[in-house]
Amino acid sequence: MRPFAWIGLACVIAGGLVSAAIAPSPTEHGAWAAAYLVLICGVAQAALGVGQNTLAARPPTQRLTYTELIGWNLGNAAVIAGTLSNTNVVVFIGGAILVVVLGFFGYGVRRSAGAPDSAARPSWIVNGFRLLLLVLLISIPVGLVLAALKNG
Numbered sequence: 001m002r003p004f005a006w007i008g009l010a011c012v013i014a015g016g017l018v019s020a021a022i023a024p025s026p027t028e029h030g031a032w033a034a035a036y037l038v039l040i041c042g043v044a045q046a047a048l049g050v051g052q053n054t055l056a057a058r059p060p061t062q063r064l065t066y067t068e069l070i071g072w073n074l075g076n077a078a079v080i081a082g083t084l085s086n087t088n089v090v091v092f093i094g095g096a097i098l099v100v101v102l103g104f105f106g107y108g109v110r111r112s113a114g115a116p117d118s119a120a121r122p123s124w125i126v127n128g129f130r131l132l133l134l135v136l137l138i139s140i141p142v143g144l145v146l147a148a149l150k151n152g
Helices: 002-022 028-055 062-084 088-108 123-151
Strands: none
Touching: 002 028, 002 062, 028 062, 028 088, 028 123, 062 088, 062 123, 088 123
């Protein structure tokens, strides 16, 4: 859980620094990168990592946790690099990695609602986590289409 929270916080700070750096002469890519760093690389990462650790019926294995952590950050790095360089194939590879990692997060909390101690986790929290997964899963193909249209 901690690596997700710490890296998420670092990404939020990085997004703020990017925003401050481009403030004198903002660019479309710069503003997008700042928002992406804060919202997807930072906030979503922290929510996914902390949420899974808190909601999973059984704590995720160390292997699953590191696979998710590396995959999430590698996928996001590819999306950012591909977007900034107008290279659709890199953006698509990053998006595919993110979809797979979101599947791992979904797998990690698949039994949360029926867990023996589920009274300690209200169903609205579990459903909120699942809604976050769904929103991210929907936003990935939307983002890929937008990137492809923009980059030609």
